[in-house]
Amino acid sequence: MSANPKDIKTPPVSDTVTIEVDGRRLQARKGQMLIEVTDASGIYIPRFCYHNKLSIAANCRMCLVDVEKAPKPLPACATPVAEGMVVRTRSDRARTAQKSTMEFLLINHPLDCPVCDQGGECELQDLALGYGKDVSRYAEAKRIVKDRDIGPLISTDMTRCIHCTRCVRFGQEVAGVMEFGGLGRGEHMEIRTFLDRSVDSELSGNVIDLCPVGALTSKPFRYTARPWELEDHASISPHDCVGANINVQARRGTVMRVLPRDNEAVNECWLADRDRFSYEALKGEDRLRVPMIRRGAEWEETDWATAFEFTVAGFKKVLEEHGPESLGALASPISTLEEFYLLQKLMRALGSGNVDHRLRQTDFSDDAAAPLFPSLGRPIAELENLDGALLIGANPRKDQPLINLRLRKSALKGARVFAINPVDYDFSYRLAGKLISGPAQMVRALAGVARALSVLKKAEWPAAFAKNFRDVKPGVSEQAMAEALQQSSRASVLLGSFALSHPQAAALRSLAQYVADLCGAKLGQLPDANGAGAWLAGCVPHRGAAGKTVTTGHTARGMLHAPLKACLLLGLEPELDCLDGAAAAAAMRAAEFVVMLTTFKPSPYRTSAVEYADVWMPLAPFTETDGTFVNAEGRCQEFVTAVSPLAEARPGWKILRMLGHHLGLSGFEQDGVDDVRREMNLPDAMPAASAFPYSIAATEETVPAAGQLMRLAEVPIYALDPIVRRAPALQKTADNPPPAARMNAAQADKLGLAAGANVKLVTPQGAASLELVVDDRVPDGCVLAPSGYPETVTIGAHGPVTVRAAS
Template sequence: MLEIEIDGNKVAIPAGGTIMDAAAQVGIYIPHFCYHKKLSIAANCRMCLVQVEKAAKPMPACATPITDGMKVFTKSDYAVKAQKGVMEFLLINHPLDCPICDQGGECSLQDLAVGYGGSSSRYQEVKRVVKDKDLGPLVATDMTRCIHCTRCVRFGQEIAGIMEMGQVGRGEHSEIMPFINKTIDSELSGNIIDLCPVGALTSKPFRYTARSWELSRRKSVSPHDGLGSNLAVNVKNNQVMRVLPLENEAINECWLSDKDRFSYEGLNAEQRLTRPMVKQDGKWMEVDWQAALEYVVNGLKQIRELHGADSIGALAIPHQTLEELYLLQKLVRGLGTGNVDARLRQSDFSADAALTGAPWLGMPVAEIDKLDRVLLVGSTLRQDHPLLAHRLRQAVKHGAQLSLVNPVDDDLLMKVANKSIVAPQAMVNALMQIAVALASQTGKALPSAIAALAAEIKAGPECESIAGSLASGEHKVVLLGNMAQHHPQYADLHALAQVIADLSGAAFGFLGEAANSVGAYIAGAVPRHGKTGLNAEAMLAMPRKAYLLLGAEPELDSHNPAQAMRALQNADMVVAMSAYKHAAMDYADVLLPIAPFTETAGTFISTEGRVQSFNGAVKPLGETRPAWKVLRVLGTMLGLSGFDYDTAEAVRQSVLPNGDLPASALSNQLSAIKVSSVAVAETVMRIGEVPMYQADAIVRRAESLQKTHNAEAPVAQANSAMLATLGITSGSMVTVRQGEAKAVMRVQANDALPLNCVRVAASHPHTAGLGAMMGEISLERA
């Protein structure tokens, strides 16, 4: 520790710290533009010049390391004169367009110009004008305002992992720009809007819609991926105008993914359902809530009497709140059945009986960037978990080794130490190879339950390298991603990942698919832990007479949409509780408008097991009602006990009496290790990942996100050698078949894919008529 004096305050700072660090520690503000606590030091704006005793010139506080006994003056005449001189230079070419600038009211240059700017300019020459750049549908540019702080450039290189912006030219000819004719396509691109200290980079969807001082700011939690990013929802006239990050170092730091930032557009989409609707004689008609609820209650009672309670099933999505999922399962079980599930994209439930708790990340999110060994199994990481990908990227930058077992070899924008890219049907075999190699390298015995299968396996060089990486290191983890959880042999992958973690001494975790993937287990919205009932796949494979859908759009949210649609179209009654009019207009009998997350109070339990509650940011639109209230009233009208809740907090109290999760609720361990098969099928398998901006109902309706490159229509991708065998040329149109289901699309050669598989995105309107996300598939020329 070194001691320095800053404006008369003595402070001890670790060696290697800067004057800016010392000032922050004692609460002294030093004006700055280019400095940001999460980015490297650039020291190019010079706004933070301060006086240092015995120094021959003013020193930049952000880049000057402290020395023992140093004396610093940040507000002396000498320092302030230097800062005012810098401000005068910055304002020479800056346009006087504050009244029409979206940054007005929250602009660092505006604020500091009040304190350090002159009342008039001595500069009489013509100001320079810089041509605006097209950065895509999310970020708007006014580059004449740019002060060349390079925050956006450094963010791309250091946080997003891809250099999409750069600085060209020198002196007054300097310009910040993307690469020629390129847009910004990073899944974290919106953060450069927050980082820009002036109005050069602003939000294109928000542009010219409101002034910052007109907005109310409400805390909330993201409903999209399992991280549970903290949000500041900005509201005007009962409408969400924009969403910004709420800083939380333990979760999302000061960042947001584009999915979290721009999805608010979907909240006010044209498809919003605002009044209850009932289908009569094949035609939809709007009714009041009383009539709609009576229709539902009478229909459920009639079906229960005619066919029994087991003929009723409930399907939810894990983006719904804890309270809603709890009341849904309570209603269904009150009717006399356990047919309720929120795992619509899962296809293998054979491990349910061996689960000892709710699958979770296995460690705090904040510890991910401290890991030194990681094995990632079955994940399109950047699409599914953008900010967890960022944390892993930081770990790799600090020396961690990331190993990968995956059916796709996407660019993770970080160094991958070892990888085994295999077709979906070979993933179980690859994990067994790693387990065998680890047992050999560590001298530990494999569990007896898999010893016979392991005897047939010889580890290849890739799997030996992955095992060697895991065997070394101290802080390590084995993570199962979304594709692993959607895999038809998910239970085998789970068992082997647990074996690998045990052999290597690593933590073991799951990357939660949605905001409440953990919460669904805690709420009891899955048939397990002594609660009998059919899982989601069984409810659709063996169709029920009646379905209750909570937030689900099964044509896009289920593992096998073709199977789901057959079941729903043949049902006697389908009740769709949704915020939107969707394909349920074709198969449902009742549509009940429920509130999205901004219009209701609720709780999400993140993938790390963190309980986060929030309140509605705006009033429900039209006659929309919070789903927990709808379910409460349905329960009461059906004559079920235990539905006398007045608030969402009271419902949460029933699920979490102490307000937090008991430690025993979370567990990734299987009570018994079992692997059904390590054989590699010769069939051609589909790789059906969920596209980034098709993950849930709100994102699917966010107009600007749907204009990005990441939201382009899916194509069928396959290895060029496989296409040559089939006589298909890259770029031609093909018919993709899965059983009786088919779709016509363009084919594209991708030699990063293994043989015997075809990559066709799921959860997209273009592919909604196809079968299982990871089922058998065939290609033929259209």
């Protein structure tokens, strides 16, 4: 009697299979590619085109292996495992296939290993040793491919190209900018850029690492050193809030190259060009090598003892005549956690709470409610698994390129990403919706999203919002954003660099908090560089280290607009690093005594520090000091010195410690950065970010008068800090055009101005003459004039501006 089919229970289908590779039994996930299984098990299979972060191309055929019962060798990168599969990677059949592939790859390859920059770290060179022959059977002429100039960062020798297409797939799949492509077929195929354009992606340098041969190499590094001469030093990049892990490669005390260091939780295996090529500045001729003091109008070199005596005398004179409240300090966001801590400790030991690092912030009205540090709200790695995101005043593609990679992954998986921005930025993925408007309208647009959510969720509309946004009615776009966000189960609301420098930043934070709370999202901020570390170290006027209560001092903006009598500057050029360069320059000139701890000798072209500073102390950059950077997720990443400080330069923590000692202050006896870290006593686990209250302080809404425009003071990617501004190759890229006044075509026509004409921008602080560039990304009523350039220092920060034809 046959069994009833309903009584027969089907065994559960297992997610794993068992295979045999070279006699070893391995467990693998069903559908996993064979090469992934062998890599995880330590069984090496040669490859060129395969990369675990890229799609499978299976075009090099180097990974051919012998699979039992298969009629011919199969590519391990494109062969999914199956139950009972038996694989041999070193059988005669597999080795013959691999050696034949190598023979074909070498047919057209030039014999230029001795002069190739990839020599010593070339995958083709390594595999040719194991799989190549010592005699070629190919007698025909080898192909020649013409090299093309593709920009200041990457050198090409395309005759060496083996058509692995890694560079093509990287641009298309990871960076989101398809700059390389294949033209032609067979041996006539060429990998080249579209219409021979330059490679302009902010992540373009990654193709150098991906290229398995010497076809794409680093132009700044070219012919300067051999890989076996270099020593690796693990470090952290200081240029944005990601804290990318890097390997600083040095030879005889000089940084020669910077490469990515794998860390899946932070930067995976990628690196932004800013992190990769900025090291060039550290070898420049304008490095400050010895302390210098100004006597009258003349600058003279001196020793450290004299510099400290001169500094102490200057500070004591100001303290005696004007009191401690007349003393202040500003720090660059690229400083280390330990430098921030000792700077604020020094100021507070002298009786002053005037210390800050927020050089590009203009609204500080919610300082008391701010969390322990500006947090991303979630681990960086989680950003690639969102199903919704709202970007406010954010251009992550240029400001935080590696954050943008994570968001792009989410978008490609179907996440709906929205943006409320002052400029229609170019994203590397399709936005689900966007609102582009001037600063004041940005606040109202976010209020519209918040109001729409309150209606959808039937939530109370806070009294502060009702008072300030009485007439706000959500439009179609705001409604669509609200509906999408409230349907999301894993969403983030991110405040970017422009939002944090916005004249009404506190209002944006409060509204963003409300939006995040209603839709169950995480509120995140993207601070400048080591901004999270600065907050934790107490380098803010209203809190000490780890949030301790201290006597409140002036904010950075307060120090600039109510100038101090003495100022200590840590690693910054005030006119270029402060958003309001005009106020910074005026404040420095009004001070009686200014001390600069600086890596570079101030140039008259860039800054007027030659006139207002009294002491220059040579500051060691991040490659020449031990320290800690804290990224936006709160991850503390320690690093050590890669090379010895140049000449008489010294790490910032040592300079500040010695300055405290010479001033006769107690508590400045630390022997190393470990002592400083222990003294800070930061929590092992960072607490969850506290919420901003639903309240808006009374701040004036800046509205241009009739005939005026709103100036947007964006800081471009390669004008960010003193190191990046001096990196020659980065300064030649397409992302660093000369500063210009940008407005849309309709706005230019309305003002009677033509593209290419010289225009004059006039503000209460001063005037600047710039070329007019028609840019339809800029909304009506606005003009985009970048900050961080000497040409635009005189016109201040965001605010009303009159634009007219230059006479």
